Amino acid sequence: MDSVIPTLLIGIVSDSVAPVNLRALLSFPDPVNETSARLVAAGVVAQAIVFLVVREWWVLVPLTYGFLARVATGPTLSPLGQFVTRIATPAVERRLRHRRPGFDSRQVPGRPKRFAQSIGLAFTAAASLAWALGAPSAALVLIGLLAAAATLEAVFAICLGCIAYSAIWGCADCNDISDRLRRALVEAREEVPAATDAARFTHVSADAAAMR
16 A cells, blocks of 8 residues: 555656657757847846856856756746746847837747857857966956857847857858847947937926926
């Protein structure tokens, strides 16, 4: 009787837990939501800045793990990837659709993005090794370069890893970098006059109220 209960419990648990599909787990999304990719890059920038400021080795642990998890499983085992895909991206897309009706995130090829994540993994792993070997300056330089590359993607949607992938293997959707940079600069210029007009309107309204 004592052996029956554990056996029943094991059977119930095994029936209720879905089998893990290892091939699906070790996969990368294709295509990739570019909004999510840029938000992940922004998260990498934030982590890199923390390391550059505090200069503590333990900051490299989540940074390196994040790249390893994203290379191996996409966002599945990456805490940053999960936060971005489940919370940050839907929130940003809702806001953008409110400002620009009909907005839809651009879908980009997955393989170049995975290659870019592998380059990030190489940089963070090399920085961790350099720190362990007593070369913190090398670690700081590597993470500084990583932060600069991630900033380009987060701000301008320019993925240096994707450019490298395109140069090596070719990628039609990776060749519009200049067009995307041009659009980003145009949007930035449009936002500045809009902010200036809003400030001017507020100033005029305040003067009118004072005259009353």
